[in-house]
Amino acid sequence: MESQEQSRTALVEELMQRFPEVPREAVIKEDLLRGGMAFDESALSDGGDVKPKSYFIFSFDHRTLPELGAAALNRPPEEVVLTGGPYELRRTVVSVRVNPSSPYRVRAGEDGSLGLYLDGHRIADVGVPPMPDYYRHTLANGKSVMEVAPTIQWGYLIYLTVFRVCQYFGAKEECQYCDINHNWRQHKAAGRPYTGVKPVEEVLEALELIDRHDTAGTSKAYTLTGGAITSHIGGKDEADFYGQYAKAIEERFPGRWIGKVVAQALPRDDVQRFHDYGVKIYHPNFEVWDKRLFELYCPGKERYVGREEWHRRILDSAEVFGASHVIPNFVAGVEMAEPFGFTAVDEAIASTQEGLRFFMSHGIVPRFTTWCPEPTTPLGKANPGGAPLEYHIRLLQTYRATLEEFGLSSPPGYGPPGPGKAVFSVSSFMDSLPAKDD
Numbered sequence: 526m527e528s529q530e531q532s533r534t535a536l537v538e539e540l541m542q543r544f545p546e547v548p549r550e551a552v553i554k555e556d557l558l559r560g561g562m563a564f565d566e567s568a569l570s571d572g573g574d575v576k577p578k579s580y581f582i583f584s585f586d587h588r589t590l591p592e593l594g595a596a597a598l599n600r601p602p603e604e605v606v607l608t609g610g611p612y613e614l615r616r617t618v619v620s621v622r623v624n625p626s627s628p629y630r631v632r633a634g635e636d637g638s639l640g641l642y643l644d645g646h647r648i649a650d651v652g653v654p655p656m657p658d659y660y661r662h663t664l665a666n667g668k669s670v671m672e673v674a675p676t677i678q679w680g681y682l683i684y685l686t687v688f689r690v691c692q693y694f695g696a697k698e699e700c701q702y703c704d705i706n707h708n709w710r711q712h713k714a715a716g717r718p719y720t721g722v723k724p725v726e727e728v729l730e731a732l733e734l735i736d737r738h739d740t741a742g743t744s745k746a747y748t749l750t751g752g753a754i755t756s757h758i759g760g761k762d763e764a765d766f767y768g769q770y771a772k773a774i775e776e777r778f779p780g781r782w783i784g785k786v787v788a789q790a791l792p793r794d795d796v797q798r799f800h801d802y803g804v805k806i807y808h809p810n811f812e813v814w815d816k817r818l819f820e821l822y823c824p825g826k827e828r829y830v831g832r833e834e835w836h837r838r839i840l841d842s843a844e845v846f847g848a849s850h851v852i853p854n855f856v857a858g859v860e861m862a863e864p865f866g867f868t869a870v871d872e873a874i875a876s877t878q879e880g881l882r883f884f885m886s887h888g889i890v891p892r893f894t895t896w897c898p899e900p901t902t903p904l905g906k907a908n909p910g911g912a913p914l915e916y917h918i919r920l921l922q923t924y925r926a927t928l929e930e931f932g933l934s935s936p937p938g939y940g941p942p943g944p945g946k947a948v949f950s951v952s953s954f955m956d957s958l959p960a961k962d963d
């Protein structure tokens with residue numbers, strides 16, 4: 526056990542040495558995102574002062590809620606911020622993905638201050654997000670702001686999962702790395718409040734509280750998202766369903782936040798409706814580049830739209846939003862998931878780079894989320910350790926090089942880039958790009 530634990534530190538340090546152009550902060554952050562972190566009781570809040578993990582769309586945990594025990598009852602923080610330690614980390618915001626068996630552990634040191642420990646050695650000071658004022662208020666019907674309009678990225682982004690399930694349903698349609706439908710079921714089973722379809726009025730009421738109490742103006746953007754809608758909800762198709770929220774928000778708070786929507790790659794007329802409703806940034810996520818893996822991992826997307834059509838629609842949407850405001854996501858790491866993924870890091874990087882070049886040659890800058898192998902998903906079950914850390918580090922290097930090759934820079938709506946400055950918490954791509962103002 527000891528040698529295995531030691532090897533994690535050795536792996537991290539070896540990669541820091543081999544890839545000195547990738548910030549050390551990003552190496553630690555990617556390792557935490559792909560493999561999670563454990564929390565000592567001493568690091569768990571009993572509620573009150575620390576902003577708790579909101580489970581804003583997927584579980585992003587390595588265990589189910591019943592398996593997490595205390596780490597589920599006393600919620601861990603939404604994010605942690607790392608600084609200092611032997612690697613002299615600059616301020617690094619990391620989304621919390623709980624894994625009780627991770628070699629990374631957050632606990633209080635002898636002086637009571639929280640630290641991040643790897644293989645038993647303290648490697649960073651840990652800060653936790655304070656409970657925002659707007660979380661201390663409830664809607665008239667008693668619902669919490671955290672349930673209706675949680676914020677992530679250290680308060681920068683209001684995450685509006687207005688439809689908590691996906692109409693791609695079951696093994697033949699759900700994306701193979703996605704636990705949105707399971708996360709819905711587990712929160713319901715635990716008796717937690719978890720609104721399936723959020724009424725527009727509730728969203729507006731929660732935003733009103735944020736607007737009033739976020740006096741520092743930390744919140745800068747909102748994302749409208751949820752599952753794919755293949756038929757209708759309340760008589761509305763996907764563009765009108767998600768668009769109605771943007772319309773209401775922009776009428777009530779014109780220009781207060783940058784509006785974004787994550788949805789399927791829709792036909793151009795539908796995309797135009799998103800734009801007309803007031804959405805500024807469109808995320809038609811392509812998930813994984815390789816054709817065979819897309820067909821295997823995203824059977825719903827393949828069935829309802831198809832890979833080539835999905836890509837064509839992404840390019841078309843640039844004519845509506847402008848290329849810089851079309852930002853498709855991919856799930857970094859699933860390229861290497863067993864049993865179907867690439868087995869060599871070189872091949873996985875080459876495939877993903879082909880996709881980056883395809884979009885970037887049209888001025889479209891994709892971004893990524895580091896894959897969290899959630900245990901109830903087919904890919905998570907088969908790959909509890911996620912993808913190799915080397916893949917993630919080389920992806921950061923390749924991403925930056927490809928961006929520079931096409932003369933592009935970091936996408937809008939993600940806060941500032943640069944080590945020590947980035948707030949984007951579910952990947953370190955923003956930590957790895959040169960600093961500039963958002």
Ligand code: SF4
Nearest residue numbers: 691699700703752753
């Ligand atoms: S489209 Fe795929 S990734 Fe998105 S919510 Fe549905 S199953 Fe999950």
